[in-house]
Amino acid sequence: xxxxxxxxxxxxxxxxxxxxxxxxxxxxxxxxxxxxxxxxxxxxxxxxxxxxxxxxxxxxxxxxxxxxxxxxxxxxxxxxxxxxxxxxxxxxxxxxxxxxxxxxxxxxxxxxxxxxxxxxxxxxxxxxxxxxxxxxxxxxxxxxxxxxxxxxxxxxxxxxxxxxxxxxxxxxxxxxxxxxxxxxxxxxxxxxxxxxxxxxxxxxxxxxxxxxxxxxxxxxxxxxxxxxxxxxxxxxxxxxxxxxxxxxxxxxxxxxxxxxxxxxxxxxxxxxxxxxxxxxxxxxxxxxxxxxxxxxxxxxxxxxxxxxxxxxxx
DNA sequence: AACTTGGTCAACCGCTCTGAT
DNA sequence: TATCAGAGCGGTTGACCAAGT
Numbered sequence: 001x002x003x004x005x006x007x008x009x010x011x012x013x014x015x016x017x018x019x020x021x022x023x024x025x026x027x028x029x030x031x032x033x034x035x036x037x038x039x040x041x042x043x044x045x046x047x048x049x050x051x052x053x054x055x056x057x058x059x060x061x062x063x064x065x066x067x068x069x070x071x072x073x074x075x076x077x078x079x080x081x082x083x084x085x086x087x088x089x090x091x092x093x094x095x096x097x098x099x100x101x102x103x104x105x106x107x108x109x110x111x112x113x114x115x116x117x118x119x120x121x122x123x124x125x126x127x128x129x130x131x132x133x134x135x136x137x138x139x140x141x142x143x144x145x146x147x148x149x150x151x152x153x154x155x156x157x158x159x160x161x162x163x164x165x166x167x168x169x170x171x172x173x174x175x176x177x178x179x180x181x182x183x184x185x186x187x188x189x190x191x192x193x194x195x196x197x198x199x200x201x202x203x204x205x206x207x208x209x210x211x212x213x214x215x216x217x218x219x220x221x222x223x224x225x226x227x228x229x230x231x232x233x234x235x236x237x238x239x240x241x242x243x244x245x246x247x248x249x250x251x252x253x254x255x256x257x258x259x260x261x262x263x264x265x266x267x268x269x270x271x272x273x274x275x276x277x278x279x280x281x282x283x284x285x286x287x288x289x290x291x292x293x294x295x296x297x298x299x300x301x302x303x304x305x306x307x308x309x310x311x312x313x314x
Numbered sequence: 315a316a317c318t319t320g321g322t323c324a325a326c327c328g329c330t331c332t333g334a335t
Numbered sequence: 336t337a338t339c340a341g342a343g344c345g346g347t348t349g350a351c352c353a354a355g356t
Contacts, residue, residue, distance in 0.1 A: 014326075015324095015326095017325090039341060039342090050326090056326080102343095103325085
């Protein structure tokens with residue numbers, strides 16, 4: 001048996017609000033406030049609407065000070081940076097943007113900002129590959145294919161996260177790489193939710209033997225960065241395409257910078273792919289990511305055991 | 315001009331969280 | 336402590352509109 005509906009669906013109006021309903025709700029709230037009880041409000045206000053509907057209409061549209069459309073670049077940046085660090089917690093993100101509602105931010109992200117970033121990112125990858133292609137030609141001039149590069153394939157050492165909102169790789173459950181890896185309780189790492197697993201080659205051990213010390217990279221990553229060798233990575237030799245296989249986001253910390261240095265990428269924005277590809281975009285690239293502390297990226301003072309993952313392109 | 319396709323956004327649905335009892 | 340109702344939230348839907356064919 002399902003949960004009882006919050007209102008009598010037979011007797012409430014649904015769909016778009018009329019100007020009359022808007023003004024009824026507005027004037028009622030102006031006079032009496034919400035009274036802390038949205039369920040009872042429509043009856044008191046004389047509206048044939050569900051209380052939840054009234055609440056939504058008020059919060060997203062009628063409330064004073066609401067802004068619609070016309071997001072500024074500064075707001076874009078706030079949304080991007082918060083999305084990277086906390087994921088799709090729209091209400092939290094909206095609370096950082098005066099006059100914006102969670103619904104607005106969510107719609108804006110889904111319909112515009114995400115595409116904008118993916119486009120920008122694929123352009124970046126395109127130029128990155130183009131540059132590499134030119135380098136490989138020993139200085140000779142290359143004509144460049146006008147079509148964007150197809151997604152590379154990757155061998156994945158560690159990694160499966162089903163639905164955590166930020167700082168995660170993900171691999172389809174039916175990917176052959178999954179079966180080649182041993183599941184490890186990710187709860188110990190404090191970064192994945194209870195449904196997620198971190199997968200490592202058997203036998204599972206932390207840190208993974210053979211992973212290089214981060215000091216090779218200038219020590220700017222809180223002491224925890226590791227860079228697995230291609231041999232380590234080859235232990236997980238199954239391949240998957242990153243097109244729909246790897247999702248990635250980051251909080252733009254020092255680890256990311258080191259990771260990007262290793263990959264020859266430009267900056268943290270390179271990693272904002274939200275399920276797209278482009279984290280590693282060259283055959284032979286080897287990189288590392290970490291799990292530790294209170295989030296995906298360890299902070300100074302976190303336990304160094306709580307880290308690492310590695311990927312390379314094959 | 316008619317139809318199709320794709321984008322936008324308001325609104326709904328169903329779940330979890332929270333506070334009162 | 337357990338239960339329940341209401342609030343809050345994120346994901347999804349569908350109506351509407353504009354652009355393309």
